[in-house]
Amino acid sequence: MKSASKMASLRFRNFKPCVHGADVFEAKAKAGLISNEISDFSSSVNPLGASVKVLEAIKENLGLISRYPDSNSTILRETIARHYGSLSKENIIIGNGSTELIYLFAEAFLQRGNIALVGAPSFGEYEKAVLRAGKKVKYVRLGKDFLLDSDLVISNMGEKVKIIFLCNPNNPTSLLTKTEDLLKIVENAFEKDVLVFLDEDFLEFVDESSKLSLINRVEEFPNLFVLRSFTKLHGLTGLRVGYGVASKEIVEILVKAKIPWNLNCLGQIAAMAALSDEEHLRKSLALVKEEKSFLMRELEKFEGFKVYPPDANFFFIDIHNCGFSAAQLKEKLLTYGVLIRDCSSFAGLDKYYIRIAVKTRSENEKLIGALKKSLQTKA
Ligand SMILES: Cc1ncc(COP(=O)(O)O)c(C=O)c1O
Structure with a gap:
């Protein structure tokens, strides 16, 4: 052999x-x-x-571990959709940590010869996910004082570019991009059939984060995917729970492409308890x-x-x-x-x-x- x-x-x-x-x-x-x-x-x-409510919910549900979890995390998706008001569970996909969804997205939406744009510096898993899918990355350097230059991103949106990975606030710079700049990129990407993967994993730490989030714009922009995580603010770091919010069409593809039972039963329970502990x-x-x-x-x-x-x-x-x-x-x-x-x-x-x-x-x-x-x- x-x-x-x-x-x-x-x-x-x-x-x-x-x-x-x-x-x-x-x-x-x-x-x-x-x-x-x-x-x-x-x-x-x-x-x-994590909150005490989370720990209690986990203890109460330990007996679930000898059964398969709900493969599509239905109740958790409904809970998250209700949390945002205007969404339904068909707008939500659950991941084993938000990292799983970065990989899933790159694999599901990049085809032969496609390129993904990634900010530099930004979270390293975007590049890895693209390389793992066998595709190429083009870096767009951040502008002055490490702020995202939306015009530079747009001018780099060549024919082969199919996904743009953005992070708001960005890791490692801890800096926000203005909503108007993000929307300019999303609108331009829409015209060019480019998908925008917007990582908002750290946005919950910012004042008035719901006003800054693009979650409520996903039905308006069918090319937009917003990433969130229970790792950071909710402290479910070791349990690995993340989610994505997007148009029903994007979510439907990702649900088809994901592996079964990707989030375990205690992760699903813990995430619901975490959301409820305001x-x-x-x-x-x-x-x-x-x-x-x-x-x-x-x-x-x-x-x-x-x-x-x-x-x-x-x-x-x-x-x-x-x-x-x-x-x-x-x-x-x-x-x-x-x-x-x-x-x-x-x-x-x-x-x-x-x-x-x-x-x-x-x-x-x-x-x-x-x-x-x-x-x-x-x-
Ligand atoms: C910007 C950003 N996005 C996504 C992740 C992945 O987080 P998790 O898979 O724990 O949800 C991290 C982890 O450090 C991160 O910094």
Whole structure:
């Protein structure tokens, strides 16, 4: 028999996984002697975690695990549709984390010779999903101060482009794109038969997010798909629950293309409980807002940092003038039990950018203390 690697599809032989934050397991092993817990600032999720209502709902429904879940997550889709008012379950698709839907979308809608546009820097899984589908990516660099330049996106919408991946607010920059700019892109894409995949996973952390969301425009724009997740604000990170909102036509194709039973029974139950606990969401948002102000004040005091005022629940910092590369600073901070995201793996960034999540006051103070100690000594 030939070696298995020679039998593998060509595109997977040199396929490299996307780099992410939250590599606490590796970080713990690297830090070796550190006995205290590592505070993970590399992944930007609700510092309060999931609500008590979610935990109770999971406990009450543990008995479900010996049955198949509803393959199409019907009740959860109905619940989400009701949450947005004007939608029906046919506008909603559920994913095993929103990541599954990025891959599903690329696979379902890119055909031979097609290209997808991806912002640089932006979330790395868009590129991976396109490559996994065996198609090509064209990067569009962000404009001045890392803001999306809608005219540049539009001018890059050549004949072969069939999908544009956009992220609002963007990861890793934590910056919003103006609604008028997004709509300009969506309208232009509509004229050119291009689909717009708009990732709003972090939008719930922004004030008045429902006004900024394009979810309620999906029936008006049949080329628009909006991505959401229960990972970030709802804190169901390990359960893997995401969803997409789009026209019935788009959703119907994705439902046909997805694998069966893609979301387990406890994930479905937990997501419904999470949506119903408005008090927990209010508390979480208030905490993030207060801690964001605290961190902004503290982080700006570091001379070598250029801090971009964040729209989402994480900070994007240019550290060119601090005397360390992002990798060096990450390693240094790890010795104090603090894990940050070195952003050098993002397309379009050099090795001098970091991303830091907003956490609870005691953890944020630990971060500031660790930064003070780390920056006293040059690399
Ligand atoms: C912008 C963005 N979109 C999507 C995801 C995927 O999230 P999940 O699969 O946990 O829903 C992430 C995860 O970091 C992200 O940063």
